[in-house]
Amino acid sequence: MNNLKTNYNLSKNSWFGLGGKADKFFTPDDENELTNYIKKNTNEKYYSIGSGSNILFRDKGCKKTIIKLGKNFRKINIKNNKIICGSAVLKNQLSKFALDNEIINYEFLSCIPGTIGGGVIMNAGCFQNEFKDIVEEVKGFNKKNLKFVRYKKNEIKFSYRKTDLPDDLIITEVVFQINYGTKEKIKDKIKFLKNKKEAAQPSKIKTGGSTFKNPDPKIKAWELIQKSGCDRIKFGKAKFSKMHCNFIENQGNSSLDIEKLIYFTIDEVKKKFNIVLEPEIKIIGEK
Missing domain, CATH: 3.30.43.10 (Uridine Diphospho-n-acetylenolpyruvylglucosamine Reductase, domain 2)
Known part of the structure; x- marks a missing residue:
């Protein structure tokens, strides 16, 4: 094979x-x-x-x-006035498809890395927009009972950076809603959001995006990292970015250094503020 x-x-x-x-x-x-x-x-x-x-x-x-x-999981089509999107499509590819077809509300996807499937599972978002605002239906294969299943939007509980979709689900396809607008306005919004992102977040570094979820809409993870002094901590060649201290920058060749920095930060923030930071980064593999 x-x-x-x-x-x-x-x-x-x-x-x-x-x-x-x-x-x-x-x-x-x-x-x-x-x-x-x-x-x-x-x-x-x-x-x-x-x-x-x-x-x-x-x-x-x-x-x-x-x-x-x-x-075949990287295809996007329009059918019955809905977007039918494979789960391996990149978020910025869907944003471009929406722009080409004059469809609004997908502009924010131009600023988020990763695939559509992952975006749905964690209800990814930025600039006051999230996947829950655009998803209509999710199709996937359940690894446990070996069946395809479909979930309508109202059958999924979306919350901040998570959903209640089962862990056994491999998302294969997502159906999205369509609202039409004008190409120029969509283009302008994408440009505005991209500029905003570039001014606030590091690029061209080896990173995993936001390291931690914000514990609360009013409490930002980066502020807790900074106030606990963890923004100045290094493990080997792993450290938080000077531009945005919720982004870890890798300049070495050890995953363990990054994992140590993540758990050290969780401990320090818990000690100082009695708040438990939850990683947004998924750590996979053998300890």
Whole structure:
């Protein structure tokens, strides 16, 4: 099977550029390949990833089979006045598709890295917009009961950076709503949001995006990091960015340094403010 690799180097699939090897790395091209493999290998444990924008793979690699959806999960169409989008489509690709078709409310996606599937699962958002504002329906394959399922928007509980979609679900397709506007206004909004992001967040560094979720709409994670003094802490070559201290910058080759910085910060913030920071970055692999 061409799309099953063994002893696969995971560092190519994380924005941090770190990580050991996966025992198995599977990139199914379509739903049949995905379901056939899982049905034949029910004894394996699976972890589904997107573009790796908010993932830290541990140095010792991963025993679970990593699934990264392939080419037929990267299609976008309009059908019955809805956008039908594969879950492996990048968020900025959907934003561009919406612009090309004069569809509004997708401008914020031009500022968020990663795939649509990951965006839905964590209800990703920025600048007062979230996935819950645009999603109509989610389709996925349940690894546990080996069935395809569909969830209407009102069957999903969306909250800040999370949903109640089951852990066993591999999202394969998302249906989005359509509202039309004018190309010029959409273009202007994308430009405005991108400029805002560039002024506030680091780019061109090896990072995993926001390290921690904001504990509360009024309490920002970066302020707690700064006030606890963790913004000046280094573990090896892992440190918080000077531009925005909720972004960890990797200049080394050890996932462990980043993990140590994450947990050190959680401890310090808990000690000083009695607030427990929750990582937005997913840490995957063997301890």
